[in-house]
Amino acid sequence: MKHPVDVHVGKRVRHRRWMVGMTQQQLAEQVGIKFQQIQKYETGMNRVSASRLWDISNALGVTVSFFFDGLEKEASSKGDSPVDMMTDKEALELLRSYYSIPENQRRRLFDLARVLSDAA
Structure with missing residues (x-):
């Protein structure tokens, strides 16, 4: 079962990667993993370790905290089901x-x- 935090972090990875115009393959190469692992991170299927998140943040030019931005707001609005602009x-x-x-x-x-x- 996917954990909501892993899903949120994955969405933020995908969002930032897309905003800088980077493919999953390019990000994977910079981080030193296979692109399939990036796919799993972005969907929340696999958790991103702290050290891997550090590498991803450096590759995407953001701080690690970027991936957690909006998490509290998302958690507090669970019943409202607003349109998720990041998806x-x-x-x-x-x-x-x-x-x-x-x-x-x-x-x-x-x-x-x-x-x-x-x-x-």
């Missing part, structure tokens, strides 16, 4: 595209989105 591929693609836009244009796009959401 929505379209939302992640939009976020990645948003951050690839130059900052001044990104700000204008953000203002436009805010106006459109207020009008809806």
Whole structure:
């Protein structure tokens, strides 16, 4: 049975890997394991050891604490079943595209989105 913490950490690994445009194979090579192990981590099937999480955090350019961000909030909202933005591929693609836009244009796009959401 998957532990909720392992599932959360796996989602965060997948999210960060995807945000930096890295494949499972590339991450596995940097960490020194097979890509199938990355798949198991990302689904929560296998637990990530502390030392392996340290290696993954270095490969993905984040602190170890990144993988635990939002865990308390997720645990407290179990009955609400909100849409998990980290598992929505379209939302992640939009976020990645948003951050690839130059900052001044990104700000204008953000203002436009805010106006459109207020009008809806």
